Amino acid sequence: MDLPHYELRCQRCDETFEDDGFILECPKQHEPALLVADYKDKRFEPDSSAEGMFRYGRWLPGTRLLSGAGSSVTYKSEKLNRVVGLLNVWVVFNGYWPERDAALETPSFKDLEAWTVLSRIPERHQEVLVLASAGNTAAAFARACSLNGVPCLIVVPEAALPNLGFPDAIDPCVKIISLTGFTDYSDAITLADRVSQIDGFFPEGGVKNVARRDGLGTTMLNAVEEIGEIPHYYFQAIGSGAGAIAAHEAARRLANDGRFGEEPPRLVLSQNLPFVPIYMSWKSRRRELVKIDEADGKKQTQQMAAQVLSNRRPPYSCKGGVFDVLTETRGDVLTADNFEALHAKRLFEETEGIDIDPASAVAFATLLKAARYDGIEKDAMVLLNITGGGRHRQRLDKELIPAQPALEFDENEILLEETPERIAGLFR
Ligand SMILES: [Zn+2]
Incomplete structure (x- = not known):
C-alpha cells in the first residue's frame, strides 16, 4: 500500500499524526490551534491530467476521486490596472465567466472547498x-x-x-x-x-477542516502558477477569514519551494461596515476577539450589503488563525461601507464586463482606497480575490x-x- 502523501501537524505542540479523514483538532489538551497538512512533496507541481482544482492534488488532503470540480482563473487586465492606478494588479477570479474559461458552477470560491472536503472523507463512508x-x-x-x-x-x-x-x-x-x-x-x-x-452524523468542521482550507488555498496556487511568482499583496474580503488563512498557508508552501519568491504576500483583508469585528480586534492589536453583543451583531448584519461576511465567531485568536496570519505577513484589515462597495461593484462590472458579488466589491473598494491613499508601491504585485463572479451572467445563460x-x-x-x-x- 502507498504511504499517505501528507500528515497532519498541530501548530501549537508540533505533534504530527496520520489523518483518518475526520480529525479536526489536536488530540492533546492545550489552547486551540489549527491543524495543517504537511505534504511530502515540497515542490509545487501541478498535475495537468487532473480535473479542475485537482491539478493541485499533491497539495490537497484526501484521495477519493470525484467528478465535476472546477478551478479559479487568474488574469491581468490593463483596463483594471488603469482604474486602480497601479501596474501589477492581478485578479484571481472565482465564478462563472465563459469568455475567461471560468466555470465554478455555484459560483464562488467556496466551490473549491467542497471538493477537497469530500475527497478527504474515506471511500464507502455513509454517515x-x-x-x-x-x-x-x-x-x-x-x-x-x-x-x-x-x-x-x-x-x-x-x-x-x-x-x-x-x-x-x-x-x-x-x-x-x-x-x-x-x-x-x-x-x-x-x-x-x-x-x-x-x-450517524458528523461535522464538516469549517475552518478546522484542513481539506476546506487547502481547497480554498488553491486560489493562491492557481494565481502563482499563472503569474510565476508570489504576489506582494493579497486583497480579500473576509467573514470568518478561512479563505485568507488558507491563502496564507498555500503561499507559505510556495515560499518553501523557493522558486516563486521567499515571502508569502501581505494580507490586506476587508470587512463590510457596520459589522467589522475582525477589523476592531486587529486595530486594538490584541489576540482576543472583541465582544460582540448578539442582538447588535444581528442588527448590524442585516444592514450589510455583503451578508456572507457576517461571522460572529471567526477563528481569530486560535493558533494559526487570523491574528497570527496578519501578524506573520505584516498585514492589515480595512473596511468599506455599503456605498463604497456598491460603487466598486459598478466600477468592476463596467471595466471588466462581468458582475461580482458584494463581498468581492468590498475587497475591490478597499484596493481602490489603498492604492490611492495608503502608499502601495505602483509596481507592487497585487492579487485581488474575486469570488461570486458572474452570478448574474450565469442566470442569463442558464435556467x-x-x-x-x-x-x-x-x-x-x-x-x-x-x-x-x-x-x-x-x-x-
Ligand atoms: Zn497539539
Missing part, C-alpha cells in the same frame, strides 16, 4: 456530513454532494436561499434546513453543531432550479430539544 453556511458554502456542498451521492445536511439562514439555484436538480441525498425570522449564520452553526452530535428547504425553523425552535431529532428523521 451524513453536516455543515452550516451563510450561502456560498451551502451551494457548493449541495452541488458537489449531489453529483457524487454523498449524504449531506446543510443549515442556512433564510437570506441564503435566493443564491441556492442549480443548473440541475439537487439529489435527495442532500437536505437543506432554512432558519427563518431573526436568525443569522451563527444560529445556523449552533443548530448544525447539535445535529452533528447525533449517531437555474431553486433548492427547496426540507424543513424550516425560527429563532425559538433552534434550541428546542426535539429539533435535532426532527432533522435526523429526514435521513431515516
Whole structure:
C-alpha cells in the first residue's frame, strides 16, 4: 500500500499524526490551534491530467476521486490596472465567466472547498456530513454532494436561499434546513453543531477542516502558477477569514519551494461596515476577539450589503488563525461601507464586463482606497480575490432550479430539544 502523501501537524505542540479523514483538532489538551497538512512533496507541481482544482492534488488532503470540480482563473487586465492606478494588479477570479474559461458552477470560491472536503472523507463512508453556511458554502456542498451521492445536511439562514439555484436538480441525498425570522449564520452553526452530535452524523468542521482550507488555498496556487511568482499583496474580503488563512498557508508552501519568491504576500483583508469585528480586534492589536453583543451583531448584519461576511465567531485568536496570519505577513484589515462597495461593484462590472458579488466589491473598494491613499508601491504585485463572479451572467445563460428547504425553523425552535431529532428523521 502507498504511504499517505501528507500528515497532519498541530501548530501549537508540533505533534504530527496520520489523518483518518475526520480529525479536526489536536488530540492533546492545550489552547486551540489549527491543524495543517504537511505534504511530502515540497515542490509545487501541478498535475495537468487532473480535473479542475485537482491539478493541485499533491497539495490537497484526501484521495477519493470525484467528478465535476472546477478551478479559479487568474488574469491581468490593463483596463483594471488603469482604474486602480497601479501596474501589477492581478485578479484571481472565482465564478462563472465563459469568455475567461471560468466555470465554478455555484459560483464562488467556496466551490473549491467542497471538493477537497469530500475527497478527504474515506471511500464507502455513509454517515451524513453536516455543515452550516451563510450561502456560498451551502451551494457548493449541495452541488458537489449531489453529483457524487454523498449524504449531506446543510443549515442556512433564510437570506441564503435566493443564491441556492442549480443548473440541475439537487439529489435527495442532500437536505437543506432554512432558519427563518431573526436568525443569522451563527444560529445556523449552533443548530448544525447539535445535529452533528447525533449517531450517524458528523461535522464538516469549517475552518478546522484542513481539506476546506487547502481547497480554498488553491486560489493562491492557481494565481502563482499563472503569474510565476508570489504576489506582494493579497486583497480579500473576509467573514470568518478561512479563505485568507488558507491563502496564507498555500503561499507559505510556495515560499518553501523557493522558486516563486521567499515571502508569502501581505494580507490586506476587508470587512463590510457596520459589522467589522475582525477589523476592531486587529486595530486594538490584541489576540482576543472583541465582544460582540448578539442582538447588535444581528442588527448590524442585516444592514450589510455583503451578508456572507457576517461571522460572529471567526477563528481569530486560535493558533494559526487570523491574528497570527496578519501578524506573520505584516498585514492589515480595512473596511468599506455599503456605498463604497456598491460603487466598486459598478466600477468592476463596467471595466471588466462581468458582475461580482458584494463581498468581492468590498475587497475591490478597499484596493481602490489603498492604492490611492495608503502608499502601495505602483509596481507592487497585487492579487485581488474575486469570488461570486458572474452570478448574474450565469442566470442569463442558464435556467437555474431553486433548492427547496426540507424543513424550516425560527429563532425559538433552534434550541428546542426535539429539533435535532426532527432533522435526523429526514435521513431515516
Ligand atoms: Zn497539539
